[in-house]
Amino acid sequence: KNQVEQSPQSLIILEGKNCTLQCNYTVSPFSNLRWYKQDTGRGPVSLTIMTFSENTKSNGRYTATLDADTKQSSLHITASQLSDSASYICVVSPHSGGGADGLTFGKGTHLIIQP
Amino acid sequence: DTGVSQDPRHKITKRGQNVTFRCDPISEHNRLYWYRQTLGQGPEFLTYFQNEAQLEKSRLLSDRFSAERPKGSFSTLEIQRTEQGDSAMYLCASSPVSLAYEQYFGPGTRLTVT
Numbered sequence: 001k002n003q004v005e006q007s008p009q010s011l012i013i014l015e016g017k018n019c020t021l022q023c024n025y026t027v028s029p030f031s032n033l034r035w036y037k038q039d040t041g042r043g044p045v046s047l048t049i050m051t052f053s054e055n056t057k058s059n060g061r062y063t064a065t066l067d068a069d070t071k072q073s074s075l076h077i078t079a080s081q082l083s084d085s086a087s088y089i090c091v092v093s094p095h096s097g098g099g100a101d102g103l104t105f106g107k108g109t110h111l112i113i114q115p
Numbered sequence: 116d117t118g119v120s121q122d123p124r125h126k127i128t129k130r131g132q133n134v135t136f137r138c139d140p141i142s143e144h145n146r147l148y149w150y151r152q153t154l155g156q157g158p159e160f161l162t163y164f165q166n167e168a169q170l171e172k173s174r175l176l177s178d179r180f181s182a183e184r185p186k187g188s189f190s191t192l193e194i195q196r197t198e199q200g201d202s203a204m205y206l207c208a209s210s211p212v213s214l215a216y217e218q219y220f221g222p223g224t225r226l227t228v229t
Binding site for chain 1: 119155156157158159160204206208216217218219220221222223225
């Protein structure tokens, strides 16, 4: 069964600190992996998308890494800000065509930034 | 604002009532997706359309749920005879066929069944 597991489930850090969120997946075949940020009560917003041939991608203070051999991804947040408080969801797709078949979402990591 | 919009943003209904939600995708996107998300969980896929054709439905979509996209633009999701277990956030997303994995989500409709 295709699964995406994220850790930690929740995380509290002080403003200005860095943090790393983890995503392990068993989806096969693998086409792409995405990280989304979801503010409370809002829809998810895409942060990064990586295909199997990419091993790192950055979006401002967010840097995602991918190891397709070990089926692991991480999202590193640098110099955290209060606005980074949100849930971060890892999504893995087996198809490049974008159909929803097999699209697997993680449960997310709930990140809280404290002043 | 040219993003994905959903209406209403919040809906409170009594058990047994029918509800209908609307999603307006980004205008040039021909794919439209519906998801359900409960507290502390990631979104769960319900169904998706390419233009007006409903191409895929999850087993989560019971016969009380129906979705339409009659003209290939906006979509509606109807839930008949609502149950308390239907309480959730219903998310809509759209994507262009050329970048089909790049889904843009709407703000969601929060449904509470009392």
